[in-house]
Amino acid sequence: MSRTPTYAAELRAALSRAMRGVDERELARVTEVLVARYRSVKPASSPILASGVHVAAYAAYRMPATHAALSRVLEAVADRGVAPRSLLDLGGGTGAAAWAAAGAFPSLESLTVLDQVEAALALGRDLLADAPSPALANATFRRAVAGAWPDDQADLVTVSYVLSELDEHQQDALVRDAMRRGRVVVVAEPGTPDGYGRVIRVRTALLAAGWTLLGPCPHEAECPLLHSDWCHFAARVSRSAEHRRIKGAELSYEDEKFSWVAGAAPGVLDSQVTQATPGRIIRHPLKRKGLVEFQVCRTDGTAGREVVSKKAGERYRKARDAEWGDTLP
The missing domain is CATH 3.40.50.150 (Vaccinia Virus protein VP39)
Structure with missing residues (x-):
């Protein structure tokens, strides 16, 4: 965000x-x-x-x-x-x-x-x-x-x-x-x-x-x-x-x-609006040594746990800054 x-x-x-x-x-x-x-x-x-x-x-x-x-x-x-x-x-x-x-x-x-x-x-x-x-x-x-x-x-x-x-x-x-x-x-x-x-x-x-x-x-x-x-x-x-x-x-x-x-509205902003988010963080992230755990609402209509580990490099660095309500890195 x-x-x-x-x-x-x-x-x-x-x-x-x-x-x-x-x-x-x-x-x-x-x-x-x-x-x-x-x-x-x-x-x-x-x-x-x-x-x-x-x-x-x-x-x-x-x-x-x-x-x-x-x-x-x-x-x-x-x-x-x-x-x-x-x-x-x-x-x-x-x-x-x-x-x-x-x-x-x-x-x-x-x-x-x-x-x-x-x-x-x-x-x-x-x-x-x-x-x-x-x-x-x-x-x-x-x-x-x-x-x-x-x-x-x-x-x-x-x-x-x-x-x-x-x-x-x-x-x-x-x-x-x-x-x-x-x-x-x-x-x-x-x-x-x-x-x-x-x-x-x-x-x-x-x-x-x-x-x-x-x-x-x-x-x-x-x-x-x-x-x-x-x-x-x-x-x-x-x-x-x-x-x-x-x-x-x-x-x-x-x-x-x-x-x-x-x-x-239908047909509005089709050329401007970006693609849907990869997922929405729906609870406070849990930040532990070497990983960040999220509760996420996903694009497939499900909700559940997602973990980003230090091995993910740049994604992990973004995950450390992510907050409740942000999009999933």
Whole structure:
């Protein structure tokens, strides 16, 4: 996987500026409420970001983690040769996907974030005051409601950490909306069994419509973990001092678990997209003296153990640097 600039430090600095003057005790209180809500698997009956302080708390505690996960996802999509000029983020809130996409795709010229909560969009705009790229600085944040999205079209459409707020009928409708508007669609969800289940539902819809999977799967057969486990990955997130105080945390980092799927519409990017990966690393590698052991999802639709020994030379050296979520060297 490529290691492009993710703008994580710039985003943390922007969030720190945006939180100045906001009561930290109130942020911590609301954060507890939001954490409990996001751990629930029930669809939301009303907007989760119900006030300005809810939006500020969400941005402070969730945006760095969402950004870290999406940066890894979009880097993997970029590694397949995808180079979008336009991004449309459905339900994008404060803009974590836009920040991640700007880091992953130097080709981007326009970014549009749609969401129903005006306070979230306003904060998203404020965070761009010192945006690290021209495309990000000129991103558009517009109010729109699911089911009544504008008829915008984009090379890349993202739907991240949104499906858990919807019932299955609404989820399916949102995915269809994304597929009608995008040449490539990326969906990311929390790396839980429930999040994985929603991603599998999206994967099934993409394949049924004749789309080509871009990741993380190296095949289009049934997921080999479907009946025994769940496919998810992790991104390391650095916590700022404010982040630690708001969450009542001590460690200077956390690991954000996520599940994802990406697909390209029929006939799209055929000349640009590279061949499928030789396999996807689906657990933390075990590194021992003279060998690296992986759990891998393979191109033949199976999953299991792969070992790269020191005798493999250059492949072994690459294996020592490989991480959970990367392609198999």
